[in-house]
Amino acid sequence: MKKVCMYYFTGSGNTLKIAKHIQTVFNENGYECSLRNMEDSLEKNDELYTYIGLLFPVAIQSTFPLVWNFVNNLPEVTKQKIFMVDTLESFSGGVVGPMKKILTKKGYHCVGAIEIKMSSSMQRNSKKVEADQKKNVEAVKTASDFAKNLIAGKTRWNRVPILSDAMRSISKDRSIWTKQSQKLTIDHNLCIMCGICKKNCPVKAISDSTGKIEINHNLCESCMRCVNRCPKNAFKLGGKIVYQNK
Numbered sequence: 001m002k003k004v005c006m007y008y009f010t011g012s013g014n015t016l017k018i019a020k021h022i023q024t025v026f027n028e029n030g031y032e033c034s035l036r037n038m039e040d041s042l043e044k045n046d047e048l049y050t051y052i053g054l055l056f057p058v059a060i061q062s063t064f065p066l067v068w069n070f071v072n073n074l075p076e077v078t079k080q081k082i083f084m085v086d087t088l089e090s091f092s093g094g095v096v097g098p099m100k101k102i103l104t105k106k107g108y109h110c111v112g113a114i115e116i117k118m119s120s121s122m123q124r125n126s127k128k129v130e131a132d133q134k135k136n137v138e139a140v141k142t143a144s145d146f147a148k149n150l151i152a153g154k155t156r157w158n159r160v161p162i163l164s165d166a167m168r169s170i171s172k173d174r175s176i177w178t179k180q181s182q183k184l185t186i187d188h189n190l191c192i193m194c195g196i197c198k199k200n201c202p203v204k205a206i207s208d209s210t211g212k213i214e215i216n217h218n219l220c221e222s223c224m225r226c227v228n229r230c231p232k233n234a235f236k237l238g239g240k241i242v243y244q245n246k
């Protein structure tokens with residue numbers, strides 16, 4: 001049996017949507033394809049797969065520290081084929097090349113990488129919501145085509161050495177994530193203390209021990225999951241409401 005294991009991380013749901021479409025293409029082509037959340041999958045996995053996939057959002061022109069942590073903790077292998085898919089609003093720069101560098105050192109054979117434009121998980125402009133939805137429709141088609149090309153051996157994973165490493169280095173500084181997180185606030189008049197945000201936070205940055213929901217900005221990576229899952233849309237970004245990706 002041809003087997004694929006795809007590890008994903010998602011904040012507002014875009015990457016999960018793409019992962020599910022790629023999974024369907026694999027299944028339709030006779031592969032057994034499992035989908036695992038990076039947050040729950042840090043344990044070592046010794047199984048052999050036809051492909052391993054890494055799927056995650058772009059953040060600060062790179063990706064979230066927890067994704068880098070996951071990749072850095074992957075076991076060393078011999079010629080295991082691997083592919084990556086990131087979803088983004090417009091531009092990255094610091095992820096495709098640096099990730100290939102880490103994976104190649106660990107013995108992976110990097111067979112394909114693609115960046116797929118989707119809605120912004122931080123959308124605060126009502127006028128852009130419709131355009132975002134259109135982008136997401138197109139994104140699903142791009143993802144399916146990528147998966148078909150992957151199976152046909154027609155994909156590539158290019159690396160632009162110096163520039164991409166320089167861009168990656170910006171997001172290595174924790175203070176950037178803390179500063180980004182400090183833009184997140186909670187409207188306590190709207191918050192109903194349901195605890196959904198706390199339960200879903202991938203880095204356990206949300207607490208309710210003081211009787212109200214609080215964000216630990218030193219832990220938060222601003223993935224927007226809390227913002228997008230809140231049933232009352234009680235989170236604000238830079239004082240403005242975020243249009244949830246539902």
Ligand SMILES: Cc1cc2nc3c(=O)[nH]c(=O)nc-3n(C[C@H](O)[C@H](O)[C@H](O)COP(=O)(O)O)c2cc1C
Nearest residue numbers: 011012013014015057059060061089090091120121
């Ligand atoms: C903190 C943060 C930073 C982001 N930075 C970028 C960026 O540098 N470039 C870009 O094109 N998109 C950026 N985005 C947009 C997301 O990559 C994009 O909306 C992605 O599809 C979200 O995926 P998700 O729904 O799986 O979380 C950023 C989003 C967040 C939350």
